[in-house]
Amino acid sequence: MAEKSNKHGWKALNPNTPEPDPNKREWAAVRRRYEWNESYDEGIAPKDEELEHELFGEENHVLTGHNFSKYEDIKVTVKGSDIKPVESFDEANLHPQMKENVALARYEKPTPVQKWSIPIITEGHDLMACAQTGSGKTAAFLVPILSRLFGKAKKLTAPRPPPGRTRGYKAQPLVLILAPTRELATQIFDECRRFTYRSMLRPCVVYGGADSGPQKVELFKGCDILTATPGRLCDFLDRGIISLARIRYLVIDEADRMLDMGFEDDMRRIVAKSDMEDASRQTLMFSATFPQRIRKLAKDFLQEKHLFLTVGRVGGTTSDITQKIIFCEDSEKRNTLVQLLLTQPPSRTLIFVETKRGADSLDAFLYQQHFPTTSIHGDRTQREREDALLAFKNGRSPILIATAVAARGLDIKNVMHVINYDLCSEIDEYVHRIGRTARVGNQGLATTFYNHANESIAKDLVRLLLECEQEVPDFLQQYTADINLNDDDDDDTYNDNTSYSNHGQQTTTSWDNNNTTQSQGSWNVPASNTPTNNGSSQFKSWETTNNGNNYGGQSQNSWGSPQPPANQAQDSWGSAPSSHNTYPASGQNWSSSPQPPNNNNTYQQNYQQPSAIPPPANQAQDSWAGGPPPSNNNFSMPGQTWSSSPQQPNNNSNNNTYQPNYPQTQAPASYQQPPQSAAPYQQSQPPYQSQPPPQTNSYQQTPPPYQQPSPQGGAGPYMTPQATPQYPPNPQLQYSPQPTLPTQQSQQSGWGAPPAVQNGNGWQ
Numbered sequence: 001m002a003e004k005s006n007k008h009g010w011k012a013l014n015p016n017t018p019e020p021d022p023n024k025r026e027w028a029a030v031r032r033r034y035e036w037n038e039s040y041d042e043g044i045a046p047k048d049e050e051l052e053h054e055l056f057g058e059e060n061h062v063l064t065g066h067n068f069s070k071y072e073d074i075k076v077t078v079k080g081s082d083i084k085p086v087e088s089f090d091e092a093n094l095h096p097q098m099k100e101n102v103a104l105a106r107y108e109k110p111t112p113v114q115k116w117s118i119p120i121i122t123e124g125h126d127l128m129a130c131a132q133t134g135s136g137k138t139a140a141f142l143v144p145i146l147s148r149l150f151g152k153a154k155k156l157t158a159p160r161p162p163p164g165r166t167r168g169y170k171a172q173p174l175v176l177i178l179a180p181t182r183e184l185a186t187q188i189f190d191e192c193r194r195f196t197y198r199s200m201l202r203p204c205v206v207y208g209g210a211d212s213g214p215q216k217v218e219l220f221k222g223c224d225i226l227t228a229t230p231g232r233l234c235d236f237l238d239r240g241i242i243s244l245a246r247i248r249y250l251v252i253d254e255a256d257r258m259l260d261m262g263f264e265d266d267m268r269r270i271v272a273k274s275d276m277e278d279a280s281r282q283t284l285m286f287s288a289t290f291p292q293r294i295r296k297l298a299k300d301f302l303q304e305k306h307l308f309l310t311v312g313r314v315g316g317t318t319s320d321i322t323q324k325i326i327f328c329e330d331s332e333k334r335n336t337l338v339q340l341l342l343t344q345p346p347s348r349t350l351i352f353v354e355t356k357r358g359a360d361s362l363d364a365f366l367y368q369q370h371f372p373t374t375s376i377h378g379d380r381t382q383r384e385r386e387d388a389l390l391a392f393k394n395g396r397s398p399i400l401i402a403t404a405v406a407a408r409g410l411d412i413k414n415v416m417h418v419i420n421y422d423l424c425s426e427i428d429e430y431v432h433r434i435g436r437t438a439r440v441g442n443q444g445l446a447t448t449f450y451n452h453a454n455e456s457i458a459k460d461l462v463r464l465l466l467e468c469e470q471e472v473p474d475f476l477q478q479y480t481a482d483i484n485l486n487d488d489d490d491d492d493t494y495n496d497n498t499s500y501s502n503h504g505q506q507t508t509t510s511w512d513n514n515n516t517t518q519s520q521g522s523w524n525v526p527a528s529n530t531p532t533n534n535g536s537s538q539f540k541s542w543e544t545t546n547n548g549n550n551y552g553g554q555s556q557n558s559w560g561s562p563q564p565p566a567n568q569a570q571d572s573w574g575s576a577p578s579s580h581n582t583y584p585a586s587g588q589n590w591s592s593s594p595q596p597p598n599n600n601n602t603y604q605q606n607y608q609q610p611s612a613i614p615p616p617a618n619q620a621q622d623s624w625a626g627g628p629p630p631s632n633n634n635f636s637m638p639g640q641t642w643s644s645s646p647q648q649p650n651n652n653s654n655n656n657t658y659q660p661n662y663p664q665t666q667a668p669a670s671y672q673q674p675p676q677s678a679a680p681y682q683q684s685q686p687p688y689q690s691q692p693p694p695q696t697n698s699y700q701q702t703p704p705p706y707q708q709p710s711p712q713g714g715a716g717p718y719m720t721p722q723a724t725p726q727y728p729p730n731p732q733l734q735y736s737p738q739p740t741l742p743t744q745q746s747q748q749s750g751w752g753a754p755p756a757v758q759n760g761n762g763w764q
């Protein structure tokens with residue numbers, strides 16, 4: 001969406017960048033790559049200055065940040081073999097052309113994942129590697145693979161067809177790189193263009209949504225390194241346009257996503273049912289997150305003696321991202337977002353929403369508010385998606401609103417701020433989303449709008465905040481109690497137990513009618529939802545569930561985490577607890593709630609302990625419909641009995657209150673009265689609050705005047721000069737103290753004050 005006008009300092013960072021000419025736009029697949037000529041001698045192919053500038057020009061690439069050296073401190077583990085890491089690219093024994101390309105890319109030192117994966121891949125091992133977002137995983141596989149192939153290219157590559165004689169010709173790549181999104185596939189293709197510069201190897205990309213014609217034309221010019229999204233690749237395999245018979249390296253990027261539901265059939269088609277040979281193939285998997293159940297599944301694709309490399313905790317994130325969580329009801333999100341943008345120096349900002357419609361509607365809203373926005377999501381045409389990304393990259397639209405389609409892998413210079421307008425339900429997705437900022441040692445800010453609908457992710461989120469030494473806001477403090485940061489889930493037991501545990505914790509406490517069960521939420525799986533073995537021995541996944549809800553096909557719906565996503569819980573897990581219900585730590589009694597139990601139940605420590613413990617609302621709904629609680633349901637603390645209710649518990653569980661003066665005549669004989677001494681559970685018990693407690697650094701009644709961000713403040717070369725805001729933020733809604741983005745200054749001097757949360761005017 002084009003910029004409307006600049007009323008508040010936010011404008012296109014590069015306002016003069018022209019909109020793409022619709023007649024001249026070309027697909028990413030046809031971007032120029034180095035074209036080897038048979039007359040060249042290997043090793044001394046001539047330069048192509050224009051292409052070299054396009055591929056390696058500084059303006060297009062993320063440069064290392066101040067904290068690059070902090071990578072040295074991250075713990076690395078390798079399971080499977082003794083490997084000696086390389087400490088420098090010089091030590092890595094790279095092909096001279098690769099050395100030169102690495103230098104052109106300005107890579108001075110390898111990142112940890114590169115230090116280890118270069119020797120692992122060079123020595124011929126299969127690999128599953130997990131390292132933080134933005135830590136150079138793409139080069140970690142491309143550099144050693146291509147370097148090894150450079151010397152053998154003549155021998156290994158398929159002969160090119162004579163021009164115009166492509167009938168019956170099949171592209172036969174040596175390397176296949178699979179990626180889950182079209183944008184990521186084209187980005188990896190761009191990296192391939194860089195690292196194959198002046199070499200004999202020719203990279204190509206195939207991905208859905210774009211014309212297949214130009215992709216085919218490129219394939220028929222020669223394809224040695226193929227990056228693909230699974231759907232389009234399967235299409236080309238079926239049509240006999242591509243053969244995988246020559247594949248030497250299979251790379252599965254974002255492997256946890258690729259092996260999850262949605263891609264499973266395509267992955268089987270590509271790996272198991274194509275002409276790709278197992279014996280001559282080295283398989284490499286990379287991601288920043290790798291839930292245990294996927295690791296187990298991944299073994300089907302790897303040699304038994306594969307290595308497992310982890311840099312930091314699996315699924316962890318970098319401390320270079322300052323993470324801020326703001327309590328914000330849905331109805332206040334737009335308001336909050338505008339104020340948040342107004343209190344930040346304009347800079348490249350990525351806003352994540354949950355739905356495609358939500359993306360369109362927020363895009364339109366911000367545009368009305370004169371913000372230079374654009375959006376990317378699965379319902380936009382591929383042209384629109386590529387244009388949106390380009391506008392975001394070149395600064396014409398420095399605010400990009402995106403769905404999960406942009407969560408993984410995208411590496412865009414100077415994304416300074418990621419805003420989770422809608423928080424996702426899985427922590428791994430959160431890790432990928434916020435990982436679009438703070439790459440290779442740079443700093444970034446991630447702001448997340450949180451409310452009761454997000455409670456299913458709360459504990460994982462708090463764990464991540466604690467692990468990265470981030471501030472845990474008061475309204476999330478309750479989740480800190482039973483988090484043990486030493487409780488690492490990396491233990492890769494690969495056993496055949498298919499129970500879905502909480503990030504690898506093996507204990508799954510089943511849900512039962514006795515709510516004194518205290519573990520972090522698991523449940524008895526309804527019979528029709530049990531994991532099924534749908535084919536191959538290892539491929540155990542959740543199939544279509546009851547109630548017509550199909551949880552296949554979307555990663556956020558895969559049941560990797562122990563709690564079903566909140567909004568689906570009510571559909572298919574009628575008899576299971578809602579993920580809104582949070583249960584206190586082991587050894588604790590039922591902790592109390594600042595508000596009466598309802599569908600958004602949170603149970604906070606400081607609430608006065610009721611004597612009888614009410615069941616969470618929708619548990620009650622199932623177990624207690626139509627009558628008083630049966631005697632076998634004991635919801636009380638040890639040693640106590642269930643207190644009675646003033647009215648017959650009814651089907652509408654939200655109205656059920658359980659108080660001691662419930663007429664005994666309505667209770668079955670076995671139903672027990674509470675002990676005389678027991679205090680009743682009272683609805684009016686203070687401190688009832690419908691909103692979380694105000695923050696200590698909260699809204700000031702008399703805020704200081706709006707401070708224009710300092711002119712030096714800026715996100716680097718793409719910063720706009722600051723204009724006097726003609727549209728200052730509403731002081732009633734202003735953060736205090738002012739939050740700051742990581743400007744060059746603050747990168748050196750540490751962070752500015754975090755965003756505060758104010759409690760007036762419905763702002764929470």
Ligand SMILES: Nc1ncnc2c1ncn2[C@@H]1O[C@H](COP(=O)(O)OP(=O)(O)OP(=O)(O)O)[C@@H](O)[C@H]1O
Pocket residue numbers: 061062063064106107108109110111114131132133134135136137138139287288408409410411435436439440
């Ligand atoms: N050794 C290095 N020195 C400097 N920059 C590097 C180095 N290795 C990679 N980079 C740069 O770091 C950025 C991030 O790399 P890359 O996109 O491969 O990260 P990633 O680990 O795959 O991230 P994600 O998990 O988000 O996909 C890229 O711009 C890349 O060019």
